[in-house]
Amino acid sequence: MIILGVWDGHDAGAALLVAGRLVAAVNEERLSRRKLEACFPHRAIAECLSLGGVAPREIDHVAVATRDVAKTLARLVPATRERYYHIRRRLSPPDMGNRISHRLKQVITLWPGFWGTDLLNRHLLRQELAPLGLERTPIHLCPHHPCHAATAAWFGGLDEATVLTLDGVGDGLSGTASLLEGGILRPLAHMGGRDSLGLFFEQVTHLLNMRELEDEGKVMALSDYAPPIADEDNPLLDLFRVEGLTIRGRLHGEGLTRYLRTVLWSTPWERFAAMAQRTLEVVGESWTTQILAATGQRPLALAGGVFSNIRLNGRLRRLGDGCFVFPHMGDGGLAVGAAAWLQRRLDPRIPIHPLTHVALGRSFTSEEIGRTVRAAGASFREVADPAEEAAARIVRGEVIGWFQGGMEYGPRALGHRSILAAADQEGMRDRLNLALKRRAWYQPFCPSMLEEEASVLLSDGDGRANPFMTMSYQLRPSFRRRFAQIASIDGSCRPQMVGTGADPFHRLLKMIQKKTGHGIVLNTSFNLHGQPLVHTPGEALAVLRQTPLTALIMENILVEKQDCHD
Numbered sequence: 001m002i003i004l005g006v007w008d009g010h011d012a013g014a015a016l017l018v019a020g021r022l023v024a025a026v027n028e029e030r031l032s033r034r035k036l037e038a039c040f041p042h043r044a045i046a047e048c049l050s051l052g053g054v055a056p057r058e059i060d061h062v063a064v065a066t067r068d069v070a071k072t073l074a075r076l077v078p079a080t081r082e083r084y085y086h087i088r089r090r091l092s093p094p095d096m097g098n099r100i101s102h103r104l105k106q107v108i109t110l111w112p113g114f115w116g117t118d119l120l121n122r123h124l125l126r127q128e129l130a131p132l133g134l135e136r137t138p139i140h141l142c143p144h145h146p147c148h149a150a151t152a153a154w155f156g157g158l159d160e161a162t163v164l165t166l167d168g169v170g171d172g173l174s175g176t177a178s179l180l181e182g183g184i185l186r187p188l189a190h191m192g193g194r195d196s197l198g199l200f201f202e203q204v205t206h207l208l209n210m211r212e213l214e215d216e217g218k219v220m221a222l223s224d225y226a227p228p229i230a231d232e233d234n235p236l237l238d239l240f241r242v243e244g245l246t247i248r249g250r251l252h253g254e255g256l257t258r259y260l261r262t263v264l265w266s267t268p269w270e271r272f273a274a275m276a277q278r279t280l281e282v283v284g285e286s287w288t289t290q291i292l293a294a295t296g297q298r299p300l301a302l303a304g305g306v307f308s309n310i311r312l313n314g315r316l317r318r319l320g321d322g323c324f325v326f327p328h329m330g331d332g333g334l335a336v337g338a339a340a341w342l343q344r345r346l347d348p349r350i351p352i353h354p355l356t357h358v359a360l361g362r363s364f365t366s367e368e369i370g371r372t373v374r375a376a377g378a379s380f381r382e383v384a385d386p387a388e389e390a391a392a393r394i395v396r397g398e399v400i401g402w403f404q405g406g407m408e409y410g411p412r413a414l415g416h417r418s419i420l421a422a423a424d425q426e427g428m429r430d431r432l433n434l435a436l437k438r439r440a441w442y443q444p445f446c447p448s449m450l451e452e453e454a455s456v457l458l459s460d461g462d463g464r465a466n467p468f469m470t471m472s473y474q475l476r477p478s479f480r481r482r483f484a485q486i487a488s489i490d491g492s493c494r495p496q497m498v499g500t501g502a503d504p505f506h507r508l509l510k511m512i513q514k515k516t517g518h519g520i521v522l523n524t525s526f527n528l529h530g531q532p533l534v535h536t537p538g539e540a541l542a543v544l545r546q547t548p549l550t551a552l553i554m555e556n557i558l559v560e561k562q563d564c565h566d
Helices: 042-052 069-076 078-088 096-108 115-132 144-154 197-207 216-225 235-239 253-265 269-295 310-317 331-346 366-375 386-395 428-437 451-457 505-516 537-546
Strands: 002-007 013-018 021-027 061-065 139-142 160-170 173-181 184-192 240-243 246-249 300-303 323-325 400-403 417-421 446-450 496-498 520-525 551-554 557-560
Touching: 002 042, 002 331, 013 042, 013 331, 021 042, 021 331, 042 115, 061 115, 061 331, 069 078, 069 096, 069 115, 078 096, 096 253, 115 139, 139 144, 139 331, 144 160, 144 173, 144 184, 144 300, 144 331, 160 197, 160 269, 173 197, 184 246, 184 269, 197 216, 197 253, 197 269, 216 269, 235 240, 235 253, 235 269, 240 269, 246 269, 253 269, 269 310, 300 310, 310 323, 366 537, 366 557, 386 400, 386 417, 386 505, 386 551, 400 537, 417 428, 428 520, 446 451, 446 505, 451 496, 496 505, 505 520, 537 551
Parallel strands: 002 061, 061 139, 160 300, 300 323, 400 551, 446 496
Antiparallel strands: 002 013, 013 021, 160 173, 173 184, 240 246, 400 417, 417 520, 446 520, 551 557
16 A cells, blocks of 8 residues: 655645555655745655655555645635745734734634535645646545644554644644554544644744744743743743643633733743743643553653654653654654554554654765766765764864765754764854854754763663654763753753664764764754755755855765865
8 A cells, every 4th residue: 555645734745655664755845945835745745756666656545634724725725825934934024914814824723624624625635636647546634633643653663652642733623642552543532722732832932023833942942041930930830721631721812812922021031931831841741641640651652743842752751651752743744644544544454664764855876966066066075984084073173064865854853964063062052053053042952872872971861762852851960061062051952862773873973982982963954044954965065155064974975165165
């Protein structure tokens, strides 16, 4: 069975599931070069078919996530989707029309779909798929939160789990709890969109003059810089309560906005961010505790945009018997979820293979890279050992671009399209934030470390690998000064734990371990701020030209800064 998964909303993308194995997954932003693209993913679909070596006529089913009224209107009038994209990304001025559009979007998103939207959606989707040769392929509309739950349940390699989803809103819901037993996912509880922790945090992000659905991580980072706040002094904690297996919100919509705006009026930004972050953690942990009491102590499996919050994930990790967060936890992962949900529905006998890596995009040979570099007028040389070359440069203080194998799927750079630097060089965080990434000074960078080093460097590791950089851990106090560049001021960090199957990145870390005593490196995404991760060698060369990177290693091709001219 070959299933094409499609998501055509925020962070649109496509995925190809062949006999239960995820063979390709790409988000449209990497191809359109517009961050968090919101359109029908024609390019991503074509790319997945190419990567999988599959012709359109070989596709058995197309699985499309979400069928609510807002998504139906966006498919019917694509201009509204484009308008909201410009509003959300602050690409258009904050005039009255945009404020009204923003408010209407928040209201309409709460309306679930019905039989009429299903008929209209299938008609509109068939029109979009026809130019790709898929006009006769059966189209299935897949529910939003079950798609999230499918990614968490079936790609973590778990036999049983408590499966939780939390996001803003999709198909009228903001969260679900399910039980995975014997390969069967059984729903336990759900929350409506009016009780959404995700919409709450989006509102906080927007009121802090940041971009919702994009800058929530900045809110989390800013919260570190507030003085301690007692829970009884945090008015935001009163906005939610846990009732049994669900979360209830006290205020909704415009009422919530007015309340948050009033609190913010007399509150410093960093304190407001800290109160919101604390609310998310306390409510999320209380809800999860109630769910685990009902399901028994078992592993947690998490998906949905709220679980991009690594501090919340770090707290939940300590509650269950292990924790898996699907690496593309937000709506950008819905294409994979739709394909998996549909396959389990059509033929549950076909096992879904666990996700062992996210290098699901296109790779480039050294010959292809060499032709691109020559065409750009740059010179290069081949290196016998790219990992050794990179390690030597990193240890002596250089910041390099690292471009190896297939492009990562999801929001994290995991050693395929990465910018790498020493994790123990004083001042590196400020140097990268201000001169290279050109972003807020308080945003931390993350480490990639050898899996074997996790128990040495981290004080709260649980012996389980976290290869996808999805949750927070604490550096041991003895290492916090040395590795301050890859941790927040409280000593927390978001590590990628790299195992032996991740060559040549694993070899690079082994080389650094040999030279410095510890296999750890600062790893950030290979992109300019506000742009998607680089996809092609040409895009990597452009970043080399425009930033203080000293060198770029693509497969075994080394391009140095002085050899790359405009």
